[in-house]
Amino acid sequence: MDFNRLFLSAIAAGVAITTTTPAQATELASWQFDASQNQLNFRTTSNVQPTAKLIPNPSRLVIDLPGTRLGRGTMRQSIGGVIDSVRAGQFNAQTTRLVVELAPGYTIDPQQVQFTGHTPNQWSVKLPTPVQTTASSPVQGSIAPLQVTRNGFFLHVNGEQADVAVNRSRDRKQIAITVNGIKLPQQGKQAVNRYGVESVDFQQVAASTARLILNVTPNSPDWYASASSRGLAIVPSGGMVTLREDTEISTPETIVSLPDNSHVTIPVPPPQSRPTPPAQPTPRPTSPQPRLPSNTRVMVTIDPGHGGRDPGAIGLGGLREKDVILPISQEVARILERNGVTAMLTRADDRFISLRGRTEMANRAGADLFVSIHANAVGGGRSNVNGAETFYYSTGYDLAQDIQSSIIRNTGMNNRGVKRARFYVLRNTAMPAVLVEVGFVTGRTDAARLASPAFRSQMAEAIAAGILNHIR
Template sequence: MRNCWLLLSVLGTIISALPAEAAKLTSWQFDTNQNKLVFSTNDGVQPTAKLISNPSRVVIDLPGTQLGKPTTHKQIGSAVKSVRAGQFNAQTARLVVELEAGYTIDPQQVRVVGNTPNQWSVQLPNPQRAPGSTTRAIAATSNPNFQITQNGLYVRLDAQQTGTLQTQRSKDGRQIAIDLPGIALPSALAAQNLAVSRYGVSSVQFTQISPSMARMTLNVTADSPDWQASFSRFGGLVLVPMGGMRSIRDSNPKPEFSTPVANTPPSVVNIPVPPPRNPLPPRVSTPTPPRVSTPTPPRVSPPAPPQVSPPTRTPSPSLPTIPNSRVLVTIDPGHGGRDPGAIGRGGLREIDVVLPISKDVARILEQQGVKVQMTRSDDRFISLGGRTRMANGARSDLFVSIHANASSTSGGNGLETFYYATGKGLAQSIQTSIVRRTGMKNRGVKQARFYVLKNTAMPAALVEVGFVTGSSDAAKLSNPAFRRQMAEAIAEGILNYVKRNNL
C-alpha cells in the first residue's frame, strides 16, 4: 500500500510539472471606421503593447498564446497599411498594426482595454504625418472596375440601373456612405479597400451587406465637400463632388523625395495595458441537482394535479428540445433604423419583415431550451461591426442573420441561405427546414463574403426569407401567419443543427 501511495505521489508531481495548455487566438478584426482592433482568445490573457518606429507599427504580444493557424495578413489602406497576426515565438502570438510610411501615432493616446480576460480591444488615435518626414504619393488603384476620372470617381457594375442615390455622412464628417440597393458587387470589388488619395478621398471601401444590398464608403477629409452618386445611363456608378472640381483641394501631394526613413534607428515605446475590467464569465448553465437514490414507495398515489407552465415557455412538441442546453445563439435581424433595407411591392420594407420573424425565432429557441441573444429587438440602426462584435463578445456558438431579398423584376422569388466558412452545415439545415415547411422555391445554399459571415468567430448563416419585390413572395411576407411559419422553420433548422452536432 505504501508503494502505491508513493507511485501516486510521483505521478502527481510529474503531472503538475507539465506545461498548461496554451490559450489560442480565436478571432481578430480591424474596424476601419473606428480605428480599432478587436481580438478574442479562448482563455484569459494579459497582453503587452508597444509602438515601434521605422516603419511605425503597434505591436500587441499575447504571452502563453498560440495562433492556432498560419500567419494571416490583411491589407487595410489609407494611413493604416495592414494588420497581421503571427506566432512570434513558441509561447507568444503577436498582432501588428502597421502604418503607411511617413505616418505615426501618439502612443499615449493608444487605449488597450480588456472587457474580460479573453476579449480585448486596441483603440488607435488618427495617424498623423511624422514630423519632418515625406512620403510618396499613393498610386492610383489598378482595379479594372474602379477608375479615378477628371471629374470624380467611376465604378463599373454588372447592372443597368438609373437614378440618383442617397448618401449619408458620418457625424465627424470623415466618411460618406452610399447604399446600392439591388446591386451584387463584381468579385473584383467585393470586400475591397482601394486607395484613392485624390479629391479629398483617401480610400474607398466596398461591402456586400446582403445579396440585395451593397455599400460604398468614401473615407474623406473633414473639410471635403459632400459627394453625389448616380447611375450612369451607360452602365456603372458615377460619383462627383458637390460643387464640381472647384470645391476640391486635391489631397494628393506631388511625390517628394528625402532621405529614407529607414536610415533612422527604430525606437520602442511601451504602451500601458491595464488588467481586464471584468473576470472571465464562466460558461456554465444552472447546475443539475445531484440525483439521490431513495427507496421506491408503493406505486399508489393520488393523481397529480396538471402542471401548468407559462405559455411562452412551453416547448413545441413538433420541434427538437435541447434540455439543460449551454448553447448560445445570436439572432441578427438585418438592417434597422435609418437603414430600412430593401423596399418592395406596395411599399413592403425589409425591416418590417425580418424583425417579427427574428423575434419569433428567438422566442421559439428559448422555449426549446436554447439561450438567445438578439443584435436588436426594436427598429434601430446597428453597424455591421457592432453586430459581429456583439456575437463574438458573448462567445456565441451560432450566428444567424435574417434578411429579405429584392430584385429589379417581380420574377425573383424564393429562398436562399448563405455561409462563408464554417457555417455550411448550419445553412443547409435551415434551408432544408424552410423548404420543407413552407414549400417556397429553393434557390439553394451558397457561399458568400458578407461582412457578418466573414467576421464572426462561430458557424454563421445568412437567411434570405424571400423577395419583397417578388410576385408571389411579397404577399406571403406581408402575412403575419406566414412570417410565424417562417420563424418556426428557421428555429427548427437551428435546433436540428444543434442536436446533430451535440452542441
C-alpha cells in the first residue's frame, strides 16, 4: 500500500497545499473526527487530492476537496475542548470544504499537521495537540506597546512632527528605525516573534529622538516606517499575503508569501496522474440580473469593512482603512435614505463583525442590494499605485459598473475598472453584491484625498449616485 504524506509548512497567516484538479467530480462519502486520536478521517467515492491551509484569528484548518460534491447541506460535528468543531460544506460547485475549528485562544503547529493518503480516495489528517496562543510581551511599564497588525506593526505615539530614517545592518540581523520628534513612554525590549521579527529594542537616544531596533531573521525583508499624529506604522517592503478562508488556490505548485516574508514552494504529487484541464478566461456573467421591486421600498445593505480590533490596511501617515470607510459608508446610507431607499449598515460604529455575520445580516433582512466599502493597499513602498476599483462575483456586475462609473465621473480618480472576485461577502449574499475599493491608503495621491473629510463626502456622494442610478 502506498502512503502519500503531506506536511503543512510553518505559517501564521496561511500556507496552501495545492495540486491538479481531478478530471471528474466525485462525492464525499463519509467523514468523522476521532477526538481520541485528534484525527480527521474522510473517504470519497473516487480519487481526490486534498488542498489545505491554516488560517488564524480564529485558528482553523481548512481542507478543500477539488472536484468533489457534498450532496447535502452544511454538516457540523461538535467536538468540545480545544477542538471546537468540524464542519463540512459545499465551498463552490466543484469543491467540498472541511474545516477544523479550534477553540478561541488556541492554535496548532502547522509543521506537525500530517496528511496521509491511505488510498487515492481515503485520507486521514492527524493534528498535533493545540497550544494556547501568546500575545507579544509588552515593554515593561510601557503605556504604548508595539501592536501587531495584519500589515506589520504599529506604535501609538504622537509622530505628527516626526522625521523617520531606516537603516539595516550589514549582517542583515538588525533594522534601526530612528525617529526624530518623538519621546518613548518607556525604554526596553519587547518580544515579538512575528513576521520574521524576533524582538524590538526601544531606545530614547536623545530628548526628542527615539530609536527602534528590529532584531530580525536573515530572510526578513527590508522594512520601512511612516509617522503621523496617530503613531508610527512599520511595514515590510513588498507587503505580506494573508490567506483567508475564502481564498481559492488552484495551481499544482504554489509559491506563498509567508507572514515572515520568506517564500516556500510546496510541490504536492497527486496519488495518480490526472490530466490538467486548460485554464478558461473569466467570462462576463451571463446569469440574468435580478429586477429590483418596482412597487416596494428598496433596501440596500451598506457594509463598512473591518472595524474594532481589525483596523484594515494601514497606509501613509498611519492612515487606517477603518477610519476612512466608516464615515464614507455612513454618508452613503444617509444619502440613500434621503432618496427614499432603506439603507442598513452592517456596523454604525467602530466594532468588529465577522464576514459571516455581515452576510447573514443582509440575507435575513431581505436586502435587495449589498455594497461593501473598503480601501486598498499595496506593499513595497509603491506609493505611485492609486485608483478606485469595484468587484463583483455573479449577479452584481451591473451594479458594479454603475458604481465604478459614478466614482470615476464624480471624483476623477484613476480608473482600475470592474473585476470579478471570490470575496466571501460577494459569494455568500443572496442579492446582487459588490465590493468597492475607494482608493489606496498607501498611494501618495489617494492617501491625501482619503484623509480629507471633504473628499470622503465626495466619494460617498459618488457611490450613492451609482446605487441610485442602478435602482432607477
